[in-house]
Amino acid sequence: MPDQSGRLDLAAGAGWQRVSPRYVVVEIVGTIVGGLLACAAAAALWLMFEFQWALYAGAGVAVIALVTLILEPRRVRSIGYQLRQDDLLFRRGIMFQRFVAVPYGRMQLVDITRGPVARWLGLADLKLVTAAATTGVAIPGLTEEDAESLRDRLVDLAESRRAGL
Template structure:
């Protein structure tokens, strides 16, 4: 089998920034609770707030390590009759999307992806089980892949 095409390494940064924003909100809320416990002399609230904030920081670091590995395990391969999308580190998932089953292909990007010049390509098929998305592709590559897949899908449908 040929080598999978990886997603952009910039996608690691995008995922880490998105994750850091979520964890920062949790930590901030817990630190506010801990400081309120300190100000109003509520010991259990102070201890619980600081302990949970520390726990969130530890979980954020663990998630960062996992995210780096997950992004490195994400890839795709254009084959003659289908597109193969592979993801996962512990639980590897391989989705095969036949070109003849495609209904439409979509390229989208949220604010963080746009800032990094990346996009997500989503493939919608006649069966929800074979729908697939591939995040973290450079925008020009995602658009070229969309056009390539759409033309192959159209050619397969024309042959029916």
């Protein structure tokens, strides 16, 4: 809600909905698979063509993957959304925080996607598309029930706001 200065109240406890804690597993699996594939490619280059730099690149990828694994739980806890009177406010990020407000009347498509690991854990991603490409938002790691009820609510709100234009 705007305060007296006209700024948004972005406090951590001000009605933010968080994603499921199980979403950490999805992110960890993705990081491990990506890290292993990159390390395997670097090892293949080193073994097949004796590129010394590939060995160092593989070690660098392994270090980056390890740091990413350590930060993953905190990064997932930073993801949240708020349903406000006129818009949906989305946030994510630890060091580089991103806040996006999507007006209900500007929503053109609300989509639910499920990857294989997320589907196995009963999770889904909710994607909101607007006419402006920069304001598209994806809320990851919602339970399937939450994603479906949020989709239905957002579609109802978007239809009622567009009718009032």
